[in-house]
Amino acid sequence: MTVAYLGLGANLGDARQTLKDAVVCLAQQRTITVLAKSSLYRTAPIDAGGDDYFNCVVKLETSLPARQLLRLCHTVEEQFGRERPYRNAPRTLDLDILLYGDSSIDEADLIVPHPRLAERAFVLVPLLELDGECIIPLRGRADAFLAVVADQRIEKVATCQCPLLGTPDVDKTASSTASNKPDCR
Ligand code: ADP
Ligand code: MG
Secondary structure, three states: OEEEEEEEEEOOOOHHHHHHHHHHHHHOOOOEEEEEEOOEEEEOOOOOOOOOEEEEEEEEEEOOOHHHHHHHHHHHHHHOOOOOOOOOOOOOOEEEEEEEOOOOEEEOOEEEOOOOHHHOHHHHHHHHHHOOOOEEOOOEEHHHHHHHHOOOOEEEEOOOOOOOOOOOOOOOOOOOOHHHOOOOO
């Protein structure tokens, strides 16, 4: 089993819903256990036109070798209507392998760690939310690259729609405050 991190992005169609559905789709794979999911982020397109992106990062455990994980990512992308009319085109769903264990892979169609991981706030910020101590093989601590992406627009999207549910022994008349709201992801 290998722990891997996937970066998810979308800016065509109902992008927020697509990301949620894509995480469910990943979790349903026999070969994958989803361990954690970052918050949802809204980000500016980089080197591309089109609408803002929604992004998140998923931490998973998988029995798949990296290449098969990439193939699975492509299959899931296709199921969500991914088309590639030109480079950096708007997309219904993009699934990238950010990290695959501590592997370093440099092949024609698979580079891990993802080559733009340390240059993109939309992967670095959610990745660090999941693992603040994250080490990028051959590059070092991920948080060292935050300064590089500081000028890229990224905002956390409030996804929590659920009402405040107190634990049974909590005073139910207590008013809701930021500090006792559940951190829904
Ligand atoms: P983008 O680079 O914008 O994500 P695509 O999703 O179309 O664009 O990916 C282009 C190619 O990048 C894929 O065909 C894939 O083979 C290659 N690739 C190389 N390394 C990775 C990786 N770590 N994760 C996903 N795709 C990768
Ligand atoms: Mg991709």
